[in-house]
Amino acid sequence: MEPRQQGLLDNEALKEVDEDMVSEVDLNNMITDEEREEMQNELTKLEEEIATLKQVLDSKEKRHSDLKEKLGITPLGELRHNFSKNWNDVQSSTAYKKTSETLSTAGQKTTVAFSNLGTAISRKFGDMRNSPSFKSFEEKVETTVSSIKSKVGGTGGAGSFEEVLSSAANASAQNTPSNNVTESSENTC
Template sequence: MDASNDGLNAYAADDGIHESSSLDLSSMDAEQRAQLEEEWRLELTKTEEEIQTLRQVLSAKVRHAQELKRKLGITVWKEFQQDLGQGVKNIQESTAYQKTSEVVKIAGEKTTSVFGTLGGSVARKLGEVKNSNAFKSFEERVSSTVSNVKTRMGGSRSNSTNSFEDALNSTERRHSQTATPATTPTIPEEKPIS
């Protein structure tokens, strides 16, 4: 037996507490059983009185501690803040937190790297497309078509007999008759670049 059990057993023996497992009530007559039950009732009453006394002592100690805290300026809020601060400190010092924060840091670095590479790749591809002959030819045709439509539809609307469709067809006919080399589109001078 260890020392703490010895102390409990000594306390139990001093207070007359008996282990019920070693007691055989069936072998006792009614008088012995009644006497034992009376001892137990007295013991229960005494134990409940001791519990009540301990509660009163504990309550007085709690009030005294609260009064001392009030005098020292320690409020419930300050205690809560201190407990919370200590809890956060304990968490931050734990190995699980340190491992988790390291993993999050590495994941962030890898994500940044992936997005940086992806963004550079997309920008490079868009630059290649913009510099391709097919894009330049398309860009030139759109610019030329818009200019022609503006020119044909630019007069007063009441005098104009040309439709938008006629302007597009006319532009298409001109482009098919004269193949022009791919160049950068021209911007009309009367319209500022936005």
């Protein structure tokens, strides 16, 4: 095997030379000293202008708040005013008007639907009350109430359902333990 000759076409030699040249070139240092000095002066002037503008802005903001204070404008008052203005803007928008109309229509339809539902339920309860099974149930309740009433000590006559419940409640109130104690203590005297 012949030893390899190094020459211009050798890749490794080219890589080393390229890397050395790139490291020697400073791309950031392509400005002259005069240009650098001008840029430094401009930067200094801009920083001074920014500081001046900040002072002017601070002064204007202080004057602004002093005037508001003298006029009686409070942050809460401003908030109310902004809210009121924004609310008026919202109410005058077409989207709000369309939504309001849609909700109004939906509310009316819902009211009618509930009214119809209430009427239907009332009719069904009326039909149910007139049904033979409900009549039979009602008679059994009246008979039971009459028998309870006669056992409690009331009259045997049947009254309305409300009267029977009222008399049953009165009868049970008379038989409470505190009343029994009072009665027994009266009997012993």
